Amino acid sequence: MSILSVDFGSVNTRAVLIDIVDGTYQLVARAQTRTTDGFPVNDLTVGLDRVLRELGDTTGRTLTGPDGKVMTPERPDRSGVDIFTATASIGRPLRAVIVGLMPQFSVMSAIRAATGTYIQVTETIHLDDQRTEQERFNTIILNYPDLIIIAGGTEKGAKSAVMELVELVRLAVSLTDASRRPSVIFAGNTELESAILTAFEGITPVLIAQNVRPSLNEEALKAAQNQLAQAFDLYKEKRSTDFAAITAMSKNGVLPTAQSYNTVVTYLTQTRKHNVLALDIGSAASVLAAGIQGNVETAIRTELGLGHNALTLLKTVGLEAIRRWLPFQISDLELTNYAANKLLRPATIPTTLRETYLEHALLRAAIVALLNAARPTWKHPQTDKFELLIAAGAALTGVGNAGYTALLILDTLRPTGVTQLYSDPFGLIAALGSIAAVQPEAVVHLLETDNLEYLGTSFNLSGIPRLDKPALKVKITLENGDSVEQTVMGGHLFVYQLPIGQKAQVQVNNVARGGSLGGKRRIRQTVIGGRLIFDARGEPSALSLEQRFTQMPMWIAEATGDPVLPLDPRWLEVVDEDEDPFPMPLGNKPAKADHRRLFGRSRPTAPTTSTTPTAPAKAGRDELDDLRDATLS
Amino acid sequence: MPHYPEQRYVSRSTVIRREVSLPEEATGVITAKESQRVDIREVIAQGVRPSRHVILDVAQQLGLRRPSDAERFMLVNVGDVVDVQAIAGRSATRGKRVFSPVKGIVIYIGNGQVIIQEMPQIIDLEAGVRGRIAQVIAGKSAVIETTGAQLQGVWGNDRRTIAVLRIEPEAGIESIVQEQLDMKYLGAVVVTKRSLKPLTMSVMEEQGIAGIIAPSMDYSLVEMALKTNGAILLTEGFGNTRMSRPVLNLLTEFEGQQVTLDAYQPRNWDTRRPEIIVNTTTPKGGENPSRPNIMLTLRSGMNVRITREPYTGQTARVIDLPKNPILLDNGLRVPSAQVELAGGEIVYVPLANLEVLGR
CATH class of the missing domain: 3.30.420.40 (ATPase, nucleotide binding domain)
Structure with missing residues (x-):
């Protein structure tokens, strides 16, 4: 098939x-x-x-x-x-208003259900929101929701309070222009289902899902997430004819890409009895699915992205969160200009060394923000031992070097103990999620035969080892009896390339004071082929600027096997921040002195590198560039 | 696989399909019909933005026991436009009455309540170009087809203007000061080769310049740009990039002509671009207007614009398209093209960083 x-x-x-x-x-x-x-x-x-x-x-x-x-x-x-399936993460997320009884119960569960697809919760309405009826009404009307999620009432619980809120929603929806009416999903007390269907009959379509909060101590999100996926498909189909055409061709409509991560991680964590973490940092949205002891939590952040949402990412995480990953000084202005340009041209790739660090700083900050936001929703929030990590998204998988991708994952996710690292450069996870519903056997075969790209196995030392002091003692014993021994110093990575198919016995001893290998002093593990990464860096984001300046280029070289690309020492000089990153109100015309400042001085420009060894470094354009351009135009 | 490059039009003669849409949150009607000819200033759609609603509990305010009794005391009907006036009571002038606190439209009467929508903001959507309506998407947008010059920018301040195009004086826009006012810039769209500064925007406001086309500006000036009355369009991006030569050449060519400057502000989820359109009745140089080629693939010999440092804004010619990714000096190995810059320098540039400018 x-x-x-x-x-x-x-x-x-x-x-x-x-x-x-x-x-x-x-x-x-x-x-x-x-x-x-x-x-x-x-x-x-x-x-x-x-x-x-x-x-x-x-x-x-x-x-x-x-x-x-x-x-x-x-x-x-x-x-x-035989089968055609489709997934999508494209376009604006659905705007949703959540209506429920109590913020800490039904509303919270509805929000958690919504994190499984591309939904932006613009407002919540509940009994404790201190709003008048008129304010609630306007909240619905003026947020222009595409979807209203109604939750509330445990099984055999409250009815009249829910129906009062439903009546308000019904009125607001019925008074909205028919072309703009939001769909409704009801995931509350099942005894109210028929009343809900009656209330909205002839007004707007209603999707019914199992109660997200059957009791105060119980949560059931799966059915609501499935209905939300259907609402996503219906919304996209209604909005564009091309999307509708694809939906018509597909066996099961167009599913949200993020749900595939949930499906695949669920399979992997339950069959392999491992903790599994998969993340996809996209241009517009990011997804993180964590499978811990059989429980899977998937989080989507529609404001964290490296292209369409680079600027929103910057505003969300803050400038300091980006600087923490940069080995040089940078002004607020340079950072915001960079992110804003990514918004304008989301598919572009950095070509100078400085911009590459900038791009990867945004990427690293996005991963950390995604992880920090997701952790509290996990049943075991402190978990940092993941046996399997999978990375997706062009910024992570498109660097062209598996070691580089592995480094970016390890920097930010900081697993402890032994971890297998994979990437998904071909979008296989998205496909598997949509196939799972129609041909689950195919998903099993594809995941069991390593169709994802294997980046290597990492042995990770936690704690903060002393720089350039012995941290790990590694012994790799090959099948023929030969062995390789290496002492990995604190602050460094050691990468050993085991030939494909070759089995080896790896023994790692932690010799750093206060360090730990997933809670152990020593690890013994049999591995088969691929890259073995011994990471004795401790906590990369905890370094000072000067330490990052010397160590980050070295890490990249150690991870990729490429030569060290040195940074320009001038990049450590404190940046002249005389350009005001904050807006000047109109009407405040600069005084004469300001006039001179704005036009009489040129800002120092950061040195850049060329993209070929033959190309001289260019600090910026000059008059000759115009002449050169003229010859071509 | 062939590479389909990003296209950002800088074309003196092309077939332009321009979608004019009501704002997403607005409801309304497209008044123009398919095949209809429209002029630049012609209103082709009308709509309203939803506004705040006021809920008046008439039954409670009149002290009625049953909400349904309120119907008998209504002084207005659904659809009525009301000012600050009595809307319910035994009489409009005497006795216990319920007053509307706002000017608006009665949109609901029932269950003892009256809902009044404050007067909504009315939107009149102009065509913006002279052409023919090629498609109407009911209640949403119209596609106008025309021929002319088209120049797509990268950012705008969400203003639009139709005015005569002027190139800035030699000393820059900032040199247009009150005492030396040159009337030719009043109400014009002015092109500057330099990065936009706060002073440029102040001069724009003070001297009545209708619009500015600039290569770039710092992101910190966005808020200021959004508050200015005139339209501002950037052709290259944020930072301190100068205007690329093909863009400047084309704009210079149309000095003195009426242009439509649509300084649309790009949104995260929108594919529309800010642009400058010059309606031309006769194609320049005997050229037939070309249609954008949606199947255009990158080939050797093509002229492209580079969109990332260190060559931002420079034009180049494609020499070779290697099959395998190229290891760049920054350590990334990505699909790239070998291009020749104007000075003869040959470099590799990621395919993702090349734009085709059209014919």
Whole structure:
């Protein structure tokens, strides 16, 4: 049975073709192109057509019919596919108002259900909100919600209080223009279901889900999350004809990409009995799914992204959270200009060394913010021992070096003990989530045969080891009896490349004072092939600027095997902050002295590096550049 | 796989499809019809933004036992426009009455209550270009097709103006001071090659300049730009980048002509771009207007604009498109193109950092 799955991200559209090879489902081909919802195309199906053409070229199969639609089921000549599924994280999240009885019970559970998909909760209305009826009414009307989630009333519990709130919602929705009416999801006391359906009949569609708070001590989010996914699909379908066309082709509509993370992590944590953490830092939104002792919590942050949401990320985490990951001085202005330019051109990639550190500082800060926000929702919030970490998103997986990706993960997630690191550069997790509902066997095969990219196994020392003093003693014994011994100094990484398929016995002893290897002094582990990373750095974000200046380039070199790329010592000089990062109110015309300051001095520009060894460093444009341009135009 | 590059139009003669939309939160009607010819200032859609509502409990205020009794005392009907006046009572002039505290529209009467929507903000949407309505999306937008010059920018302050295009004086916009007022800049859209400064915006306000097209400005000036009355459009980005040569050349070519400056402010979830449109009746230089090519792939020989440091804004020619990712000097290994800069320098630039400017 052949399966085609496509994921529509804000920047990239990715497709995977899965088929049975030698009795098991395998990833046969993959393709990627830019998402085509912008100028000059403005049609997602064009991007779909492009990735399908590429898959066709790679495999020799025709996947679309004369009408341009995906052919299902597969024909005898192997054209078409049996199953087509789609996921999406594109576009604005749904704006939702949550209505419930008590903020700490039904409202909180509804908020937690909403974190499973791309929903921005703009307001909550409840009995304790101190608002008048008129204020509640205006809250609904003026927030322009796409969706209203009504929760409240435990099973066999409150009814009249819920119905009073429902009546207000009904009135507000009925008085909204028909073209803009929000859908309603009811996930409260099941005894009220028919009353709710009656109340909104002929006004707006209602989706009914199991009560998110059946009792004060019990929470049931799954059914509500499924209905929220359906609401997401309905909303997108209603808003664009191309999205509707894709929904019509797909076996189970277009599911939110984030739900796939939940599905895959649930499978991995329950079958392997491991703690699993998967994260996807996208251009517009970020997802973190944590499977701890069989419980899975998925969090979506629609304000944390490295492209469309770079500026919102900066405002959310604050400038200092970014500076903590930079090995140089930087003005507020340079930081905000950088993030604002990412918003304007979200798909672009840094090419100078300085901007690369900036980009990765934003990435690291986003991961830390995502993790910090998610932790309190975990049943075991202090967990830092994860046997499996999976990273996705172009900024993490697109650096072109597995060691570099591993370093970025380790810097921020700081697992303890032994951890296997994977990345998902092809969007396989998104596909598996949508396939799980229609062909679960395929998901099992694909996850059990390591179709994700294996980055390596890391042995992580927690604590803060002393710089350049012995921290880890490593002994790697190969199958032929040869062994490699290495002392890893505090503040350093040691990477050993074990040939593919080769088995080895690894013994790691912690010799740092106060350090720990996942609560142990010594670890023995059998590993098979791949990169072995021994991380004796302690807490990277706790370093001073001067320490980061010397150590960060070294870490990258140690992780990637590339030479150290030294930083310009002038980058440590305190930045002239005479340019005011804060706005000047209109009408406050600068005095003459200001005039001279604004136009009489030039700001020192940061040194940059060229992108080829032959290209001289360019500090900025000059008049000659214009002449050069003129010759081309 | 072929690479489909980012396209940001800087074209002197193209077929422009311009979608004019009501704000997302507004409701309204598209008054223009398909195939209709429209002029720049013509209103093609009207809508209203939802406003605050006032709920008046008439039954309670009149001391009625049953809410349904209130219906008998209503002095207004649904749809009535009311000022600060009596809306319920035995008489409009005497006795116990309920007054509307606002000017608005009665949108609901029932259950003993009256709901009044404060007068909503009315939106008249102008076409912005001279052309033909190609498509109407009911209640939402209209697509106008026309031919002319199109220059897409990267940021705007959410203002729009239609005015004559002028290039700044040699000494810059800041040199247009009161005592040396040159009338040709009054009410004009002025192009500056320099990064925008607070003083530039002050001069703009004081001298009645309708709009400014600038290459860049610091992000810290955004709030100030959003408060100015004139339209501001950036062509390159935030920071201190100068205007790229093809952009300046095209703008210079249209000096003295009427332009539509739509300084749309990009939103996170929106694909619309700020732009400058010049309606041209006769194509320049005998060129036929081209349509944007949605299947355009990057090829050797193409001219591109580089969008990231250290070559931001520079134009270059594609020499080669290596199949495998290239290891850049910053340590990243990414799909790249080999390009020749104007000075003959040959460098690798990530494909993601190249824009095609159109014909």
